[in-house]
Amino acid sequence: MSTALLRGGGLLLRKSMxxxxxxxxxxxxxxxxxxxxxxxxxxxxxxxxxxWTSNSDHDETSTSISNLTNPQTAVVIDGKAIAAEIISRIxxxxxxxxxxxxxxxxxxxxxxxxxRECQIYARNKIKACEEAGFWSKITELxxxxxxxxxxxxxxxxxxxPSVHGVIVQLPLPQHLDEGKILSKVCVEKDVDGLHPLNIGxxxxxxxxxxxxxxxxxxxxxxLLRSGVEIRGKKAVVIGRSNIVGLPTxxxxxxxxxxVSVLHAFTENPEKITSEADIVISAAGxxxxxxxxxxxxxxxxxxxxxxxxxxxxxxxxxxxxxxxCYDEAVRVVSAITPVPGGVGPMTVAMLLLNTLESAKRAYxxx
Amino acid sequence: MSTALLRGGGLLLRKSMxxxxxxxxxxxxxxxxxxxxxxxxxxxxxxxxxxWTSNSDHDETSTSISNLTNPQTAVVIDGKAIAAEIISRIxxxxxxxxxxxxxxxxxxxxxxxxxRECQIYARNKIKACEEAGFWSKITELxxxxxxxxxxxxxxxxxxxPSVHGVIVQLPLPQHLDEGKILSKVCVEKDVDGLHPLNIGxxxxxxxxxxxxxxxxxxxxxxLLRSGVEIRGKKAVVIGRSNIVGLPTxxxxxxxxxxVSVLHAFTENPEKITSEADIVISAAGxxxxxxxxxxxxxxxxxxxxxxxxxxxxxxxxxxxxxxxCYDEAVRVVSAITPVPGGVGPMTVAMLLLNTLESAKRAYxxx
Numbered sequence: 001m002s003t004a005l006l007r008g009g010g011l012l013l014r015k016s017m018x019x020x021x022x023x024x025x026x027x028x029x030x031x032x033x034x035x036x037x038x039x040x041x042x043x044x045x046x047x048x049x050x051x052w053t054s055n056s057d058h059d060e061t062s063t064s065i066s067n068l069t070n071p072q073t074a075v076v077i078d079g080k081a082i083a084a085e086i087i088s089r090i091x092x093x094x095x096x097x098x099x100x101x102x103x104x105x106x107x108x109x110x111x112x113x114x115x116r117e118c119q120i121y122a123r124n125k126i127k128a129c130e131e132a133g134f135w136s137k138i139t140e141l142x143x144x145x146x147x148x149x150x151x152x153x154x155x156x157x158x159x160x161p162s163v164h165g166v167i168v169q170l171p172l173p174q175h176l177d178e179g180k181i182l183s184k185v186c187v188e189k190d191v192d193g194l195h196p197l198n199i200g201x202x203x204x205x206x207x208x209x210x211x212x213x214x215x216x217x218x219x220x221x222x223l224l225r226s227g228v229e230i231r232g233k234k235a236v237v238i239g240r241s242n243i244v245g246l247p248t249x250x251x252x253x254x255x256x257x258x259v260s261v262l263h264a265f266t267e268n269p270e271k272i273t274s275e276a277d278i279v280i281s282a283a284g285x286x287x288x289x290x291x292x293x294x295x296x297x298x299x300x301x302x303x304x305x306x307x308x309x310x311x312x313x314x315x316x317x318x319x320x321x322x323x324c325y326d327e328a329v330r331v332v333s334a335i336t337p338v339p340g341g342v343g344p345m346t347v348a349m350l351l352l353n354t355l356e357s358a359k360r361a362y363x364x365x
Numbered sequence: 366m367s368t369a370l371l372r373g374g375g376l377l378l379r380k381s382m383x384x385x386x387x388x389x390x391x392x393x394x395x396x397x398x399x400x401x402x403x404x405x406x407x408x409x410x411x412x413x414x415x416x417w418t419s420n421s422d423h424d425e426t427s428t429s430i431s432n433l434t435n436p437q438t439a440v441v442i443d444g445k446a447i448a449a450e451i452i453s454r455i456x457x458x459x460x461x462x463x464x465x466x467x468x469x470x471x472x473x474x475x476x477x478x479x480x481r482e483c484q485i486y487a488r489n490k491i492k493a494c495e496e497a498g499f500w501s502k503i504t505e506l507x508x509x510x511x512x513x514x515x516x517x518x519x520x521x522x523x524x525x526p527s528v529h530g531v532i533v534q535l536p537l538p539q540h541l542d543e544g545k546i547l548s549k550v551c552v553e554k555d556v557d558g559l560h561p562l563n564i565g566x567x568x569x570x571x572x573x574x575x576x577x578x579x580x581x582x583x584x585x586x587x588l589l590r591s592g593v594e595i596r597g598k599k600a601v602v603i604g605r606s607n608i609v610g611l612p613t614x615x616x617x618x619x620x621x622x623x624v625s626v627l628h629a630f631t632e633n634p635e636k637i638t639s640e641a642d643i644v645i646s647a648a649g650x651x652x653x654x655x656x657x658x659x660x661x662x663x664x665x666x667x668x669x670x671x672x673x674x675x676x677x678x679x680x681x682x683x684x685x686x687x688x689c690y691d692e693a694v695r696v697v698s699a700i701t702p703v704p705g706g707v708g709p710m711t712v713a714m715l716l717l718n719t720l721e722s723a724k725r726a727y728x729x730x
Contacts, residue, residue: 048630051629179569179572195565196565196566196569197562201561203568203615204544205606206607232631234632242569253626256628258628261618261624263415263618264415265413265623266623283415
């Protein structure tokens, strides 16, 4: 039973039309170390009580995004530039740590899958660490290694006090049990935010996970930096993967959006999407979301980065998002490009999670 | 990145309209001990891959509930009768355990809040244990006790091998930190399913929590026993409490519904609700959901049980649901009454979770 429910003792039925109104009893505080770098506040500070009251009239409040009103000239949300600014501040913090206590944040990456894009993703993370002045190490295991070999590599990093973040590059080869392996990442070093304890604490109001998954955290930061008010908005998350769709939903709801999660079993996804103020698409299907799916003036965050064959491109392929960009840009208020939108933010949030983990470990604030 | 996303290498953009179709590659298996009593299958068995394919036409599949078609004669879902049948089977299992190994399932309840409804809820659980032949114990603490006193009581039950389920009657008095206290319940005895690790494993596809929260588990069982196909349906959950709204959303999504979660910050909740095939309301606001909010032929599960003053009633009050029953019954295909709907199912699921916990503890299957 919700608190509201149990507090309802003595509440009498009113015959009038019932309307829900908000009493904003709490406000966001932004005084943590995290929010010095991010706009995103600590989650517990955004929790608001659900106060439901009865009223006889209905206020047709506009749901359009106030700061971005002209659908003819969509703002391109420059994830690359925002990520660069964040990484620069992370590097400064790392440098301050080094000067003060002689330590730097450390990230360990385990790479099993030898597919090209996995190798690229893993190496980009290591490269970003180097640029930020972090210590990092990548352990590459043969594609056909056993679960025990992966867990052994994990344990070594879990026990190493110079390592503050441990990640396993996903997806793993099919013979390995992803859930079992990810649960072995020490929860205090789970900078990908994929341990069920971190997901559980992200889901539950009043709680704070030690880490929030990097891509969803980056998406919210892009929205906040674009001046988007999330509270009360209709949001659609397309895709429900453990790594993106699920935590993105949970995070949007912690910010008081009304969220629908669409997946491959959803009927009429275009209709549901066309009613949303905020669309975050993480289906991994190129051009799934057409211009006709989108509401005029909405905000689109495109998480899709699908490699698509392109003989004209230098590497023989290029990355494509879920959203048909050329169509969307004529309809929406703001949109992230692919590449250069969410991707760089994911890496920035990984560095930030690693920095925060190191700060906690050394009690350096 | 989702697996689908990363499998997309080499996928070429198609100019045609994109449609999502389902390939049901997996089917539900019902061979666990749990499903001998429930229709609800183990969650891992209902996980299905999201296969997104491109197609040029769109199939306007009806989203009406197939088994319940006449909105003029709503089926009243008799939770009391269904719960009684389930409890009878639980009692048989408990009896079989006693005969085989000389042990019975044991439930411990900690009651701090001395409000009337909390006392009633807690004692109903103890009474149900007695009827099912379970061992049970209630520890009542004074309203102004300290957090440490509650945690000490919890620890005693956590360590007692005759106790297989430990619950703290909610809500707690305001001076106590609910999150901190609930996290101290041993995860293997968390029969209310409120430990963040159980919530995390409920949220994540491919995982199975040790326990699913009782009310959401009861709601799904009512749907399944009413012949409602959840997969692909539009569902609305009203309310987002950690104890009902959140796990209900997570469970509906594991069953492949397209779910929207509404809360006090939602604009136009009536419009969103009126598009849903399945409505599960857990706001705790009497008569919040009017007939005009509901789609013809939809299914309504009313979790609200708000005590409302009623001088004509024996105890001076009666329980009211979130849904305006008299209006809804003329619109929907099926509805749970209040009382006699979800309430008895919550108690039945608590007994079932306790039975399952005892079976695991004694390796008795």
